[in-house]
Amino acid sequence: MSTTRHASLSRGTSRSGSFRPSPGSIPDAPGVYKFRDAHGRVIYVGKAKSLRSRLSSYFADPAGLHPRTRQMVNTAADVEWTVVTTEVEALQLEYNWIKEFDPRFNVRYRDDKSYPVLAVTLNEEFPRPHVYRGPRKKGVRYFGPYAHAWAIRETLDLLLRVFPARTCSNGVFRRHKQIGRPCLLGYIDKCSAPCVGDVSPERHREIVEQLCDFLAGRTESMVRELEREMAAASESLDFERAARLRDDIGALRRAMEKQAVVFSDGTDADVVAFAHDELEAAVQVFHVRGGRVRGQRGWVVDRDEVPGEQDGEQDVTAVRAQLVEQFLAQFYGEQAELAAEAEGAGPPVPREVLVPALPEDADAIAQWLSGLRGSKVRLRVPRRGDKRALAETVERNAKEALTQHKLRRASDLSSRSAALNELQDLLGLDTAPLRIECIDISHIQGADVVASLVVFEDGIPRKSEYRRFAIKEAAEKGDVASIAEVVRRRFARYLAEAEAPSGTTGTARAAEDETDNPGTTDAPEPPDPKQRKFAYPPNLLVVDGAGPQATAAADVLGDLGITDIAVIGLAKRLEEVWLPGDEFPVILPRTAEALYLLQRVRDEAHRFAIRYHRDKRAKRVRASELDAVPGLGKARKAALIKHFGSVKKLKQARVADIAEVKGFGQATAETVYAALHGTGQDTPRDPQDEDGQQ
Structure with a gap:
């Protein structure tokens, strides 16, 4: 790579085009470019097959530029570029720079973590499935995303009948382990109750792995296996077991019905569609795995300009092609990073990506996606059949999302502009x-x-x-x-x-x-x-x-x-x-x-300050209650709070429970118990009394 930087404007200058480099100084080669503002902050990152042609388009008549592009050029004070050898290299560099600098004027398909997933904590001794939102973690397997958390809970409730894995939190699990009694789910056979030793850790992990296999698409094979077991139980006159297996098969089929069958050939694909106007665009993605829609997500973002586009004269195909290019680079780049962080997450890219239009560098994008997956990825536009019908369904969802977004944001956008202009006038500021x-x-x-x-x-x-x-x-x-x-x-x-x-x-x-x-x-x-x-x-x-x-x-x-x-x-x-x-x-x-x-x-500043103050005060209070324990340093205090969750629960623990914490022995546990209870004697209670107190 080679990098050239044009001289920037003096600080505070924002005349459009006054920092324009001479066309002869810009190479006619593929590359990636960055615009910076007067403070040196990167405000836009883009790539081009020809840097000379692309950068020259920014300094044309401002009236012909897209409003978002015009604002970016007026804000910029400097431009620099990096020449690369291939379009795949430019694609990767553009993604890395957008992620590193978070430019203000780039379209960002941010995952706001509002989409719930079903997480299975395979990194624990007794794994558990649960609804989860947030960053991916190592040793946890994820299924989804789903449109609603209740959809996960309904499906999981059906599957627990067949795969009775524990779903309780670690605190609840430890509490029932201490009292020696399972929770309600254990009594109604929706949990195998590993907390009280009804199943071994190995058997419980096997149950969880079967649940993961079912969620990953091995549905029909499991149903056929249960049907064979039901027939065998019936032949051996074990009608009670046969009836239970029949109910399990029904629960599995109801869970399968919640995932719409769209293809009969086990298609593994993502279907992407867009809806847009002059300023904004909505994108919807349906994740199809094993022929079934396994998840859905969507975004609404500000639209970027299309090279050569004039106000009021949109080339729909060109707009969608550019949206496809931006979306694929950002979305699958982030998916690859998440897959690298989460063990057992599966490939970040499906075998096929169906889009409404192919970008100019479709071959380079397909090559890059194939590298992320580790095998060939097809990037194509569906023309007929079931895949075309599903693409039209996804597009209808995108149009509906854009309509709802415009209804919600119309008044908000106008009020924000009015507020900034009013502040400028009332306070006598030079700019908004x-x-x-x-x-x-x-x-x-x-x-x-x-x-x-x-x-x-x-x-x-x-x-x-x-x-x-x-x-x-x-x-x-x-x-x-x-x-x-x-x-x-x-x-x-x-x-x-x-x-x-x-x-x-x-x-x-x-x-x-x-x-x-x-x-x-x-x-x-x-x-x-x-x-x-x-x-x-x-x-x-x-x-x-x-x-x-x-x-x-x-x-x-x-x-x-x-x-x-x-x-x-x-x-x-x-x-x-x-x-x-x-x-x-x-x-x-x-x-x-x-x-x-x-x-x-x-x-907002008041809320944020109060929250920080409460956090500091809570930490100080928690630490002060353990200060009375002689010889207990910060590390051991933190270990106790982490293990029991709070000082209140620590006071309810016995000496033997405290001794189980890493870094604690019998003598230290007795010291902690004595300091919190005023006695060094771990007085045993009658089991009947202990149950009653619990």
């Missing part, structure tokens, strides 16, 4: 505040002082850039000093990263700053250490408070030499907007969209 950051402080009577920083771009939250701070120097000096400390720490990092060379790798946050736990559904995405998140400043900084807080924030920015960021304070009581140094606040109209937007930003 496309990026807003808000800081809030949370504490209880000065204890555990923390702060949050939330980010809104284009009027919507950007959770991947949320930050939270543990206040240090200013913790005892009040909210004004705490605001000043957070502003100083945040913008000192901004200056340091902005002055660093563009190729320097920076960490996503300062060592003293803390980010939210990425394991929760409400948490921001984990930061990528390759990106310099603090190097992108806001247009408007909002602090929760009145004039003193706003003045303190502005003074810190002034001391740092930053003069191009507007600062305001938003007081809670009367929703007043305070400008630094002003004696009186600005009163926004109660019905103004600008005020609604500021309230949403402030409330």
Whole structure:
């Protein structure tokens, strides 16, 4: 590869085309290009068969550009490109750069983790199937995704009759193991009750593996095997077993009926369809495995431009071909990464991908997909028969999704634009505040002082850039000093990263700053250490408070030499907007969209700060209850909390239970028990009394 970078504009300049490189300096070769803004942040990544032709199209008459492309070019201040040798190499590099830099103007088919899957924890001694949302884990096998969680639960409820695997959480499993009695599912034969030893670990794992085989498509063979067993039981006059097997076969058939049969030849394919207008596109994917629809998912995204497209003159085939190209590269690239992380996940790409139109580089994409799968993948457009009929069904779903999305978002889009324009006018800003950051402080009577920083771009939250701070120097000096400390720490990092060379790798946050736990559904995405998140400043900084807080924030920015960021304070009581140094606040109209937007930003910062404060307070309380145990360090305290789930459950445990925790012996267990109960004697209880107490 070879890389060329064109000289960028001076900071703050945004004239469209003023950084245009001369056409003769751009190679007429395949490659990948990046547009950067005035702060050096990558805002768009694309690939092209001819870099010269593709980049020249961005600097044509702005009136002829797609609105999204026109906004990108106006925002950009620099362009650079990398020449590659093959289209497959360009495809891979484009995907890697989009994933690394998360460009603002690229279409992203993000999996928001709202699609539930059936997860089977094969990495546990007693595996369990359960409904799951979230990132993939090693040693866990996944089936789906499904459109609704209730669909998984209904199917699983039917299958537990035939495959009685445990479905309880680890805490419930340990509790019933301690009391020696199974739960309700064990009594009604929907669980083999491994918690009380009714089945061995080997037999229970065999049951779970049979369940996985059924979910993976071995349905008819299992039904035939059960039918043979039923006939044999009937011949041997074991009518009770024959009746039970008959009911099991019925349960399996009902579970199979929930997955529509679309092909009789055991087709393994993904069927993709799009619906779009000038600005947005909806995509739907049906996952067909073994001839049955095993899962479905969909997205609605902003549309990118099509080369040569003029406003009002859309080439539907060209638009869909480009959407197909973008979708396949991102979706299957992420699926390959998930498959690499999760053991037993199966190939990330099916044998066949059915699409509404073939992109120009269809052969290169098929070659890349084949490399991900490890065997040949067919990429084609269905023309007739059952596959064409299913493609039309998927397209109808995409059209319905786009219609519903437009109905939901019409008022939201207009209100966001109105709010940003109103803020610009009411606050006298040079441009609309496309990026807003808000800081809030949370504490209880000065204890555990923390702060949050939330980010809104284009009027919507950007959770991947949320930050939270543990206040240090200013913790005892009040909210004004705490605001000043957070502003100083945040913008000192901004200056340091902005002055660093563009190729320097920076960490996503300062060592003293803390980010939210990425394991929760409400948490921001984990930061990528390759990106310099603090190097992108806001247009408007909002602090929760009145004039003193706003003045303190502005003074810190002034001391740092930053003069191009507007600062305001938003007081809670009367929703007043305070400008630094002003004696009186600005009163926004109660019905103004600008005020609604500021309230949403402030409330999100408040929620995020309170959540962090509760987390810190809960950790401190949990640790203090175990501080009374002599000789117990942080590692052992954490091991106890992890094993029992809480101090309350730890107090209910016996010495023998505590001794089972890794790193604990009999003597240490007796010490813990004595500290929590005030006695060192593990007094045995009568089994009848123990059952009654439980």
